[in-house]
Amino acid sequence: MALIDAEVRVLEDNWIYGSEDIAANVIVPFAVLAENATTPRPVGVRVGPDVGADKVAALLDRVDLVAIEFPKFRDGRGFTTARVLREKYGYKGEIRAVGHVIPDQFEFLIQCGFSTVLTPPEHPPEHFRPVVPAGGGEGTNKKPLQLLNRLVGHRGAV
Amino acid sequence: MILNAITANRLTDGVAVWLAANASWSERIEDAARFDEVALEGALTEAKKSELGNTMVEVRPIEMSETGVPVALRERLRGEGPSVRADLPMEPVATRWAEPPFPPLPSSLSQSPKAGIYQYDEYDRQFLRNRAETFREQVNRRLAGELSEDEFKPLRLMNGLYLQLHGYMLRVAIPYGILSSTQLRQLGYIARYYDRGYGHFTTRQNIQYNWPRLVDTPDILAALAEADLHGIQTSGNCIRNVTTDQFAGAAADELVDPRLYAEILRQWSTDHPEFTYLPRKFKIALTGSPHDRAAVRVHDIGILAKRNEQGEPGFQFWVGGGLGRTPVIGTLVREWVPVRELLRYSEAILRVYNALGRRDNIYKARIKILVREMKPENFIRQVEEEYASMPADYCVLTDEIVEAVAQRFVTPPLEDLSAETPVLDAALKADADFARWVKTNTQAHFKPGYISFSISLKPVGGIPGDASADEMDFMADLADEYSFGEARVSHEQNIILPHVRIEKLYEVWQKLVAAKLATPNIGLLTNIIACPGMDYCALATARSIPVAQAIAHKLGDVERQHEIGKLDLNISGCINACGHHHVGNIGLLGVDRNGSELYQLTLGGSSDENASIGTIVGPGFDPERVPEAIDTVVNTYIAERQTGERFIDTYRRIGAKPFKEALYGAD
Numbered sequence: 144m145a146l147i148d149a150e151v152r153v154l155e156d157n158w159i160y161g162s163e164d165i166a167a168n169v170i171v172p173f174a175v176l177a178e179n180a181t182t183p184r185p186v187g188v189r190v191g192p193d194v195g196a197d198k199v200a201a202l203l204d205r206v207d208l209v210a211i212e213f214p215k216f217r218d219g220r221g222f223t224t225a226r227v228l229r230e231k232y233g234y235k236g237e238i239r240a241v242g243h244v245i246p247d248q249f250e251f252l253i254q255c256g257f258s259t260v261l262t263p264p265e266h267p268p269e270h271f272r273p274v275v276p277a278g279g280g281e282g283t284n285k286k287p288l289q290l291l292n293r294l295v296g297h298r299g300a301v
Numbered sequence: 302m303i304l305n306a307i308t309a310n311r312l313t314d315g316v317a318v319w320l321a322a323n324a325s326w327s328e329r330i331e332d333a334a335r336f337d338e339v340a341l342e343g344a345l346t347e348a349k350k351s352e353l354g355n356t357m358v359e360v361r362p363i364e365m366s367e368t369g370v371p372v373a374l375r376e377r378l379r380g381e382g383p384s385v386r387a388d389l390p391m392e393p394v395a396t397r398w399a400e401p402p403f404p405p406l407p408s409s410l411s412q413s414p415k416a417g418i419y420q421y422d423e424y425d426r427q428f429l430r431n432r433a434e435t436f437r438e439q440v441n442r443r444l445a446g447e448l449s450e451d452e453f454k455p456l457r458l459m460n461g462l463y464l465q466l467h468g469y470m471l472r473v474a475i476p477y478g479i480l481s482s483t484q485l486r487q488l489g490y491i492a493r494y495y496d497r498g499y500g501h502f503t504t505r506q507n508i509q510y511n512w513p514r515l516v517d518t519p520d521i522l523a524a525l526a527e528a529d530l531h532g533i534q535t536s537g538n539c540i541r542n543v544t545t546d547q548f549a550g551a552a553a554d555e556l557v558d559p560r561l562y563a564e565i566l567r568q569w570s571t572d573h574p575e576f577t578y579l580p581r582k583f584k585i586a587l588t589g590s591p592h593d594r595a596a597v598r599v600h601d602i603g604i605l606a607k608r609n610e611q612g613e614p615g616f617q618f619w620v621g622g623g624l625g626r627t628p629v630i631g632t633l634v635r636e637w638v639p640v641r642e643l644l645r646y647s648e649a650i651l652r653v654y655n656a657l658g659r660r661d662n663i664y665k666a667r668i669k670i671l672v673r674e675m676k677p678e679n680f681i682r683q684v685e686e687e688y689a690s691m692p693a694d695y696c697v698l699t700d701e702i703v704e705a706v707a708q709r710f711v712t713p714p715l716e717d718l719s720a721e722t723p724v725l726d727a728a729l730k731a732d733a734d735f736a737r738w739v740k741t742n743t744q745a746h747f748k749p750g751y752i753s754f755s756i757s758l759k760p761v762g763g764i765p766g767d768a769s770a771d772e773m774d775f776m777a778d779l780a781d782e783y784s785f786g787e788a789r790v791s792h793e794q795n796i797i798l799p800h801v802r803i804e805k806l807y808e809v810w811q812k813l814v815a816a817k818l819a820t821p822n823i824g825l826l827t828n829i830i831a832c833p834g835m836d837y838c839a840l841a842t843a844r845s846i847p848v849a850q851a852i853a854h855k856l857g858d859v860e861r862q863h864e865i866g867k868l869d870l871n872i873s874g875c876i877n878a879c880g881h882h883h884v885g886n887i888g889l890l891g892v893d894r895n896g897s898e899l900y901q902l903t904l905g906g907s908s909d910e911n912a913s914i915g916t917i918v919g920p921g922f923d924p925e926r927v928p929e930a931i932d933t934v935v936n937t938y939i940a941e942r943q944t945g946e947r948f949i950d951t952y953r954r955i956g957a958k959p960f961k962e963a964l965y966g967a968d
Contacts, residue, residue, distance in 0.1 A: 195656055217455060219578025223655045226575050231690045245440065245452050249342070254574035270447065287427040290709065291568035294702045295644070 196227035213242035229256035314514035315468030330380030346730030357779025358865035383836035391687035407486035429526035437519035451615035477563035489773030540570035547791035557589035557606035581660035581666035596908035649688035716748025726805035738821035761857035766794030841874035843891025855928035884908035
């Protein structure tokens with residue numbers, strides 16, 4: 144497992160996964176964090192697929208990382224959770240995808256506002272390709288888009 | 302004693318294979334080795350190594366009878382090939398596909414006009430080429446073992462590639478049912494060189510190829526991209542091909558041309574980053590006519606385009622309609638959505654669905670179940686909340702954007718013609734066959750002197766919706782000569798030429814007659830909607846096509862059909878209802894009863910503006926008794942009908958009872 148950003152750079156990862164203790168540098172499950180108003184910082188929140196962005200929103204000002212969990216790659220709830228946190232709640236901090244994602248979803252993850260992906264064991268970083276910014280105008284190196292999406296320009300963070 | 306054989310599909314070309322005695326795979330079911338329960342376990346473990354080695358997929362045991370044939374009809378059909386295509390032998394596989402070099406693509410030679418078609422620019426086209434190349438890379442990673450079948454499956458599905466009963470099946474979108482003649486020729490080219498010479502037009506304005514090889518699929522998608530066609534999102538749990546009225550932009554009764562908004566929805570939903578891993582598939586239909594020819598009330602989202610008092614276009618939204626195992630007429634969720642809000646409001650619906658739709662049970666994962674379980678008023682409230690909280694500048698469909706997309710549709714150069722039609726009038730008087738065809742197969746055009754007509758792909762004894770590569774070429778030539786190079790595909794699985802001079806109608810009809818494509822049955826009993834059924838489909842519980850053929854043979858007399866009048870008969874080969882049986886005036890659902898096919902009869906369904914779900918009238922029928930049962934239903938209607946009543950009108954007036962009595966006898 145490795146931590147990558149949109150350019151597939153492998154990043155140093157000091158976060159602690161899989162612990163339920165309230166401590167600095169731990170990504171704490173949502174339910175645990177919701178019951179503890181004060182925590183050491185930095186602290187992360189692990190958001191399962193059935194939590195939903197509206198509940199997470201209440202915790203945003205006291206977390207340093209939102210880790211959205213994909214139990215299996217076909218479960219696409221995390222895409223909406225990230226997007227709503229960015230657009231409805233204006234969250235500017237790091238959103239990380241953890242769990243089972245596949246390289247073919249990487250671009251969509253980035254477009255929905257994920258900052259980083261914790262790669263699953265069966266897909267090391269070399270399976271992932273950097274996300275090419277989309278837009279596709281003349282004289283650019285951007286990835287081509289069909290007309291409407293060039294005009295509406297709503298394809299997310301990149 | 303139960304004996305088993307072991308079967309699989311070859312990864313590279315999808316060909317069905319059976320494990321033979323020497324532990325090798327054979328393309329002939331006759332070679333299948335049989336194992337008793339004790340031997341099966343070891344043999345299966347050994348056979349599954351082919352799966353791990355990426356040479357086979359879906360390795361599984363099948364029960365065999367003592368005479369050495371599979372117990373299940375589906376497995377027998379898999380070994381023998383489709384029962385309705387005796388002319389297509391299952392072997393030898395080695396010569397099943399054409400050998401390159403192939404001639405140039407029709408798109409590279411095209412001089413055809415493309416009126417009415419959305420015109421791609423080089424960026425649009427590059428987008429499709431890139432998608433084809435992405436898929437090529439995914440196929441290569443699959444063949445190399447970097448992607449498992451489990452991971453590859455949704456990726457191939459998102460490009461329209463299924464693994465079906467006999468092998469792979471590729472579904473290509475015909476966005477909102479509109480085709481240029483060049484595109485139609487390109488579809489014919491794919492059928493001829495990458496498949497087995499034909500394709501099947503579906504109830505969702507798609508075409509399906511039944512025999513493509515996995516290794517050829519990237520080339521097929523690349524060839525399609527050159528004609529602005531693709532298989533993107535024709536399958537998978539994403540927003541599927543947006544469908545609309547086959548007479549859009551031509552019909553005399555239209556209020557708003559839905560093609561523009563269908564194209565906008567198509568582009569918006571393509572590769573949507575948030576909505577590509579939904580709980581289940583998602584189907585949107587759109588119409589701009591008060592006469593609903595797009596069945597919008599039985600779609601996940603159904604949109605009725607209309608105009609307000611100021612004459613501005615806008616949309617009425619229906620959500621949560623659908624067929625399948627839980628047929629539901631949609632809920633009206635919003636009376637009016639202005640054009641600038643079309644995508645925003647659609648996103649709000651999809652967002653609520655993606656967040657809350659059930660993922661624990663695929664049979665309860667469609668949005669119709671969410672609407673029902675939440676209750677419509679709560680669902681609507683949640684959508685409105687989501688909609689209200691969107692940033693104000695997010696995804697707004699401004700006038701400029703709409704205009705930019707509208708500019709890409711070239712208006713057909715219709716001429717101002719006289720409303721007088723002496724050639725037509727004379728032909729109608731002189732030729733009764735022609736007059737009959739005109740009565741059923743034409744549709745009024747908004748422009749005087751023009752008309753739209755349907756080419757029925759439902760000849761008596763034919764396969765509903767199938768067309769050969771030669772027929773596709775022929776229809777493309779007709780479109781060039783008579784309809785500005787434009788053709789349409791209807792959800793009733795027929796081809797339409799939308800803009801034809803009325804005075805040319807007799808001439809073009811004579812050509813159709815010569816090509817055996819002039820069946821005068823649109824709207825009549827033998828214009829049967831039928832899914833591929835168990836002859837092709839791995840999900841089917843019974844065959845659809847042979848039943849449709851038997852009904853057409855019994856009730857196909859043209860004069861009798863015209864005497865019966867308007868009647869929709871729809872057949873599905875399983876509960877998933879691809880043949881729309883719930884909304885047929887007469888519906889047939891093929892089920893499996895103890896290994897035999899049985900057909901449930903429903904009456905009173907309708908997919909139009911007065912949509913209704915049919916009711917099961919009683920016990921099902923064996924296949925050989927189905928035509929007689931349909932005949933009984935029709936005779937009951939004729940005996941009971943009052944002047945001017947269609948079948949559905951009579952049924953709604955008198956109810957199911959007289960039909961039940963005629964079918965099953967009085968209680």
